[in-house]
Amino acid sequence: MTSPGSSGSERADAIVVGAGHNGLVAANLLADAGWDVLVLEATQVPGGAVRSAEVTAPGYLSDLYSSFYPLGYASPVLRELELQRHGLVWRHAPDVLAHLFPDGRAALLNRDPTVTAASLETFAPGDGDRWLSAYDEWRQVAGQMIDLITTPFPPVLGGLGLLRQLRVGGTLRLARRMVLPVRRLGEELFAGAGGPALLSGCALHTDLSPEEAGSGVYGWLLAMLGQQVGWPVPAGGAQKITDALVARLAERGGRVVYGARVERVLTARGRAVGVRTAGGTLWRARRAVLADVPAPALYLDLVGAAVLPPRLVADLEHFRWDGSTLKVDWALSAPMPWTNRELATAGTVHLGADLGGLIGYAAALARGELPRDPFLLLGQMSVADPSHSPPGTESLWSYTHLPFRRDWRAEEVLGHLERMETVLEAAAPGFRSLVVGRHVAGPAELEEANPSLVGGALGGGTAAPYQQLFLRPIPGLGRADTPVDRLFLASASAHPGGGVHGAPGANAARAALARDRLVTGALYHRAVAGAQSAIYR
Structure with a gap:
């Protein structure tokens, strides 16, 4: 909307650092409450990891980072913002997901439960009914589970709702499911390979191994959301989510300043009072500063260790990033020539490994190695939304996980790209001959x-x-509040973590509003400060 000045000082009720989707959600909620809100974005464009552009060939639109949005579609945070009033329209591929096995078979997830069940039945008699039973169990708790994900910790209301719904025994069994490795969960739910593959492939959208505790809940959540609401995409690209958030904020008087890289959060007497951007511009915050940046960047770079509890700084040494990523977009002159034509109608395809292969792939990552046979997550964007490319063509992307590092050499990235394209060529002979444009984003390019x-x-x-x-981002309260009064963490580093659902931003906005209440704000602050003092003493 605007560009930063080179000197002087501007004021707003709230300064939001970062115009990623969480920062924009927080800004919108504060603007709804009547606050004057200013968002400072370091780059020249909003959206963070929710952006689109033509990067492969003219007429081919690519979602540069995130793409399919089951959590965004189901999120009450985004739903209550009514982004459809600002141009957001959802589209669905005919099939939600296909997992391709090395032997050429595929397990399909379709929004019609009977279609999914029929696919899994081909892997083992009775697995169709087992899927339908698992989906019935999900539907009993779906509303409460989404509330648990998108509300501040501790999730009292959602937890009580689950307890009323499932009673003590059912709640304990659900708690067990939430800590199971996805491999074990798949074995308990299904007799054949199809169901476990769907669950495990979904779990590997995170950085967790199929053998790791907690991976089961991610696989179960994404698969069951796919069954319930699909994995939709915004018509016209992921950028439409960002555009809607920016337009909504502008309608309420909020401002976004681009090219404004925050260098320091300003504090006085233990309270955040504003920020300083590159070039020395000061931006004063009357009521709160909210940061949509990673936790280490906020605490160590923007605030500084000198004004933080030493124990918090020490805990940050154990903060663990998720894996690095290699993301590739292709412009194809025709649809993917899959040998198994069942994949042609799936928005998302998982390929490159069965369950044993997924375990080996994750083990290589854990050892810090590049897997020789990478597992690929692939999006057929024109299948999901034909506006992504000219008629009869395909805008395709794929990404794969790498061990976390910040020093990748170009030859390593290009070597792994060759492995990715080898996997695709084996599953779709002739793929390479259809490529009319390609865009490669390794870890360094993504961060840049x-x-x-x-x-x-x-x-x-x-x-x-x-x-x-x-425990997110470090042992603490699991809330957006920080040890600096009126400074709130609004990024995916905060509970509940990654995904495009807006919950970290919403939680930060709610915390800022609670702290600012005339009568109860001081009591809120004393309670939070007292708990943090006990944790970080």
Whole structure:
């Protein structure tokens, strides 16, 4: 909307650092409450990891980072913002997901449960009914589970709702499911290979191994959301989510300043009072500063260790990033020539490994090695939304995980790209001959375009249980509040973590509003400060 000045000082009720989707959600909620809100974005464009552009060939639109949005579609945070009033329209591929096995078979997830069940039945008699039973179990708890994900910790209302719904025994069994490795969960739910592959492939959208505790809940959540609401995409690209958030904020008087890289959060007497951007411009915050940046960047770079509890600084040494990422976009002159034509109608395809291969792939990453046979997550964007490319063509992307590093050599990235394209050529002979444009984004390129994607890590920190809930981003309250009064963490580094659902931004906005209440704000602050003092003493 505007560009920063080179000197002087501007004021607003709230300064939001970063115009990623969480920062924009927080800004919108504060503007709804009547606050004057100013968003400072380091780059020249909004959206963070929710952006689109033509980067492969003219007429081919690519979603540069995130793409399919089951959590965004189901999120009450985004739903309550009514972004459809600002141009957001959702589209669905005919099939939600296909997992291709090395032997050429595919397990399909379709929004019609009977279609999914029929696919899984081909892997083992009875697995169709087992899928339908698992989906019935999900539907009993779906509303409460989404509330648990998108509300501040501790999730009292959602937890009580689950307890009323499932009673004590059912709640304990659900708790067990939430800590199971996805491999074990698949074995318990299904007799054949199809169901476990769907669950495990979904779990590997995170940085967790199929053998790791907690991976089961991610696989179960994404698969069951796919069954319930699909994995939709915005018509016209992921950028439409960002555009809607920016337009909504502008309608309410909020402002976004681009090219404004925050260098320091300003504090006085233990309270955040504003920020300083590159070039020396000061931006004063009357009521709050909210930061949509990774936790290490906020605490160590913007605030500084000198004004933080030493124990918090020490805990940050154990903060773990999720894996690095290699993301490739292709412009194809025709649809993918899959040998198994069942894949032609799936928006998302998982390929390159069966369950044993997924375990080996994750083990190589854990050893810090590049897997010889990479597991690919692939999006057929024109299948999901034909506006992504000219008629009869395909805008395709794929990404694969790498061990977390910030020093990748170009030859390593290009070598792994060759492995990715070899996997695709084997599954779709003739793929290479259809490529009319390609865009490669390794870890360095991802971070350069979006500084919050440190080392190409997409999730704001690992999804492992030891860095979730009250342990996210470090042991604490699991809330947006920081030890600096009126400073709030609004990024995916905060509970509940990665994904495009807006919950970290919404939680930060709610915390800022609670702290600012005339009568109860001081009581809120004393309670939070007292708890943090006990944790970080």
